[in-house]
Amino acid sequence: MNLGIFFGLIGLMMFIPSVYADTLIKNFEGGMDLEITYPEKIIVGREGIISVLIKNNGWEEKQDIHFQFDGTSIPGLMFESKDTIKIEKLTETGSYGDNIKIKIPEELNPGTYFINIVYSQVLVENNQNPQEPIFHNIAIPIDVKSQPSVSITTKTPESIFTNAEFPFEIGIISNDIDISNVKLKVIPPNEIDFRGETQHSFSKIDKNQLIEITSRMITPINEVNSEYKLPFEIILEYTDDIGNEEKESQTVSVILRPRTFMELTTEGGLWIGDFFIAPYISIGTIIGIPAGALFSLLIKRKTSSKRKKKKN
Numbered sequence: 001m002n003l004g005i006f007f008g009l010i011g012l013m014m015f016i017p018s019v020y021a022d023t024l025i026k027n028f029e030g031g032m033d034l035e036i037t038y039p040e041k042i043i044v045g046r047e048g049i050i051s052v053l054i055k056n057n058g059w060e061e062k063q064d065i066h067f068q069f070d071g072t073s074i075p076g077l078m079f080e081s082k083d084t085i086k087i088e089k090l091t092e093t094g095s096y097g098d099n100i101k102i103k104i105p106e107e108l109n110p111g112t113y114f115i116n117i118v119y120s121q122v123l124v125e126n127n128q129n130p131q132e133p134i135f136h137n138i139a140i141p142i143d144v145k146s147q148p149s150v151s152i153t154t155k156t157p158e159s160i161f162t163n164a165e166f167p168f169e170i171g172i173i174s175n176d177i178d179i180s181n182v183k184l185k186v187i188p189p190n191e192i193d194f195r196g197e198t199q200h201s202f203s204k205i206d207k208n209q210l211i212e213i214t215s216r217m218i219t220p221i222n223e224v225n226s227e228y229k230l231p232f233e234i235i236l237e238y239t240d241d242i243g244n245e246e247k248e249s250q251t252v253s254v255i256l257r258p259r260t261f262m263e264l265t266t267e268g269g270l271w272i273g274d275f276f277i278a279p280y281i282s283i284g285t286i287i288g289i290p291a292g293a294l295f296s297l298l299i300k301r302k303t304s305s306k307r308k309k310k311k312n
Contacts, residue, residue, distance in 0.1 A: 029134055030123045031058025032090075038115075041143040043176055045106040045242065047080070050115070050140070053097040056090040061124040063089045064133065069100055070116040074142070076105030077115075110146045114139045148176035152236055154252045161259040162223050165195065165216045170234065172211040177241040180204045184213070187233040191256065193218040205238075219256065227257035 026034040033055045039048040050069070056062055065087035071077035080101040087096050102115075117138040123131045153171040160166045172184065182202040188194055196215035205211055236248040 024138070024140055026119075026136070026138065028119070028121065028136060030060055030062060030121075031056065032062060032121060033057055034119070036117070036138070036140060038140045039142065041145050041176065042102075042104045043145050043148050044104050044108050044110070046177075047101060047103045048142070050100045050102065051097065052085055052100070053095065054087070054090070055095040056092060059092050061089060061091050061127045062121050063124060063130065064120070064122040065090060065096075066118075066120045068118040070118070071102065074104070074108065074113040074115065074144075076108060078103045078105070104142075104144055108144055110144050113142050113144060115142060145176065148174065148240060150174045150179060150236070150238065150246070150248060152234055152248060152250055154232075154234065154250075156217075156232075156252065156254050159227070159255040159257050160217065160219055161257055162219050163221050163259075165218050168194070168215045168217050168232070170213045172205065172213075172236065173209070174205055174207055176207060178204065178207050179238040179240060179246075181237075181239045181245075183237045185235045186215070187235070188217070189230045189232065191220050192230060192232075217254075224256060224258055227255050229253040230256050 021037050022040050024034075024036040024038070026036075028034065035053045037051045037053075039050075042048040052067060054065065067085040069079065069083040071079065071083070080103055082100065085098045085100070090096060117140065119136045119138060120133050122133045125131055151171075151173050153173075155167075155169040155171075157166050168186075170184065170186070172182070180203060182205050184200045184202075186194070186198045188198065194215050195218055198215070200213055202211065230253065232252045232254065234250050234252065237245070239245055
C-alpha cells in the first residue's frame with residue numbers, strides 16, 4: 001500500500017466519529033478521487049471535524065491542489081485552526097489526508113446549513129507541462145440540533161393482576177453524544193415490590209449504545225375489585241459531553257385489574273379461579289389434593305361397592 005494512502009487512512013480513523021457521519025465522493029479530471037467525510041449532525045456549541053482524502057489515481061502529476069472552506073452561510077461558525085488545505089504536488093498513486101475542525105455557535109438556530117468548498121488543481125500534462133487550473137464548487141450539508149437526544153424507553157404489560165410477577169424493561173440510548181456518571185432510578189407505587197434493583201449506575205454510555213435493564217414487578221396478594229392505574233416514575237441523571245449535569249424523567253402507568261377466571265402468568269403458570277397450577281408442577285397437582293389420588297379413591301370405592309353386591 002502507498003504510504004500516503006496508509007497515513008491518510010490512519011488520520012481518518014483517528015478523527016472521524018464511527019457513527020452518524022456522511023461521505024461525499026467526487027471524481028475530477030485526470031483521475032483525482034476525492035472523499036469528504038463530515039458530521040451528519042452537530043449540536044450547538046459543539047465541535048465537528050470535516051476530513052478530506054484526495055487520491056491521484058491518474059498517471060499524470062497534479063500540483064497546486066487547493067481547498068478553500070467558506071462557512072459564511074452559517075452565522076458565527078468558527079474554523080478552529082484553519083480554513084484551507086494546500087497540497088503542492090501529488091504524483092501518480094499519491095494521496096493526502098487532512099482535517100478541518102469547526103465549532104457551531106451556541107446561539108445558532110437549529111436547521112440545515114451548508115459549508116461551501118472551492119477545489120482547484122493543476123494537471124501536469126505528460127508530467128511536464130502544467131495546464132490552466134480547474135475549479136469546482138462543493139457544498140456539504142450540516143444538520144444543526146439544539147439539544148442532544150437521550151431517550152428512555154419502557155416495555156411493560158398493558159395490564160397486570162394480583163399475586164403474580166411481570167417483567168419491567170427499561171432502555172437507555174444517547175443518540176448524539178457520549179454521556180457519563182449515569183444514574184437511573186425507578187420509583188414504583190406502594191402496591192408493587194420489585195425483584196431486582198430499582199437503582200442502576202453506569203460510568204459511561206457511548207453514543208448510540210443501547211443499555212437494557214430488566215426487573216420484575218411483584219403484585220399484591222390481595223384481590224382488587226376494579227381496575228386502576230399504577231404510576232412508575234423513572235428518573236435519569238447524567239453528565240453530558242461538555243460537563244453539564246442533566247436530568248430526564250418520565251412516568252409510566254400500568255393497569256392493575258381483577259384476575260379473571262383463567263389467567264396465564266408470564267412464567268407459564270395458570271390460575272383457574274382461586275387455584276394456581278405452577279409451571280413446574282404437573283396438571284395432576286392443583287394446590288392441595290393430587291388429582292391422581294382422588295381418581296384412585298373413586299376407583300377403590302367403585303370396586304368395593306361391586307364386591308358387596310356379589311356377596312348379597
